[in-house]
Amino acid sequence: MTAGAAGSAGATRSAGPAGTTATPRTPRRTPARTRPLRWAPLVPATVLLLLFLGGPLVYCVGIAFTDAQLTGQESASFVGLANFRHAFGDPAFRNAVVLTLVFTVVSSVLGQNTLGLALAGLLRRASRPVRTLTGALVITAWVLPEIVAGFLLYTFFERRGTLNALLAWLHLPAQNWLFGLPILAVSFANVWRGTAFSMLIYSAALAGIPTEISESAEVDGAGGLRRLWHITLPMIRRSVGTNLMLNTLQTLSVFGLIWVMTRGGPGGRSQTLPVFMYDQAFTKSLIGYGTAVALLLLVVGALFSAVYLRLLREEV
């Protein structure tokens, strides 16, 4: 609304010197001569997106209902919902769904989100050297290529690795993390890798809270936890929503990290949906089935995206 008003104000201003007669119904800022052509710059991006994102999406819907396999593409035939029925009856698929939920809740909602908020809060109170050091380390973990991060965390969690060395030093019992609790190990790995994102979002959000508000609450005698619950969280709730959505979507598509650390094993105990999808499509050569799983993942992703868009509605 404000943009429209500003636009019409600009139109009256620019129409004068340009000498064009301003027609009453058009709050437009440029001479009309360029009108059809001025959207032409959208063409390259649109073509690229349609060909390489739109195309695969349509194709995905197409082959999810066939029995396409890696070998003998021509023999693929329409099988209706068979792939989906197969998926819901497949214990390995249900296992992957449960593991994906665990992975998402532990690493994204509980891990990255909470730790990110805590870090953002602490960074504001810490002394400068500590703030710089911690911020740099957390962000380095985020900027490192995924494959390097996966490899580093593999060595960290491995039976003979750094974590067990630290535990032994603290006189705590060692664990075979990648074998005993692989889903927890990869979840922690994802926390290590992804917390910086939440930290940056929450740092920006906390910086936007007027200090008078939290200070007056403190003067009124509100303790730390009550301030957090009644003042801080309500004021940054939009950031919390945004962050949770984006984190969840990123976590849903984590593949490289898990693939490097465990390859979904042992025995499928860290096989989240992307890894399951890959395994079905390429190890077992069932492209049709793998694509059906991909389609389910896309639908979940699309639902989250739609919620995210609703959260941002007023901003666009």
Next chain:
Amino acid sequence: MPLPRRPHARRRAPSRRTRHRPAADAALLAVAVAFAAPLVWLVLSSLDARATLRVRLPRSPTLDNFSAVWTDEITFTPMLNSLLICGGATLLTVVCAALAAYPLSRFHARFARPYLLTILFSTCLPITAVMVPVYALFVRVDLIDTQYGTALFLAAAQLPFAIWLMKNFMDSVPRALEEAAWTDGASWGQTLLRVILPLMGPGVGVVAIYTFIMMWGNFFVPFMLLLSPEQLPASVSIFTFFGNYGAIAFGELAAFSVLYSTPVLALYLLISRRLGSGFALGGAVKG
């Protein structure tokens, strides 16, 4: 200079800022140690000729690991492939994004809002999930195992976010100069190239570097779309290094990881301030 002064600006409550400090520092240092542990292993092992899985100080620090991986086959070819694929894709993304962002930022039309919403929607889609159909499609149209095909897909995958970021940067460029250029009879192309892009130079830099970092680290896309070993970028070649060697040479792997990660860490430093301070991903992250 301005940072240390900050506490004094809030003289009214000088104790509050300082009271929590030791506790906050201690907590942060604990987190820092946890985040540092894997990184310490990386650095120490790359300097240790007989590195193992366990973190330890090398007996005699050496650069042997680096010279061992400093060959065409292990380092230069994959890095060059990465540079070609990601550099080409970044260039394509930035050009397309700048072109697309211009009308989206400057003009109003009925379809602009749905278009932007679609763009924003596709920034969120889990790209991982599209990869199986993309593979099948690339086999069909014979783009599989080609570097330009991979670059085209990478460009398309990063494009929605790049358009969004670019549009936000462009929105902040005032229109007065542009209107002057129009009055002088400049076309939109001249206006974009001569007036707007120079004004938002740092913004274009952020978009380009961010896009490049994302692609440089991407593993799954080239892992799926490239097959022949001589075409693989560093993100995938490091995996074959790790996965297929009988006994993993941890020191060399660490040295290669350092070489492979350094460019993106350095690039991130360049944009960290602009990306970090206004961490307005999608311009949407306001309290």
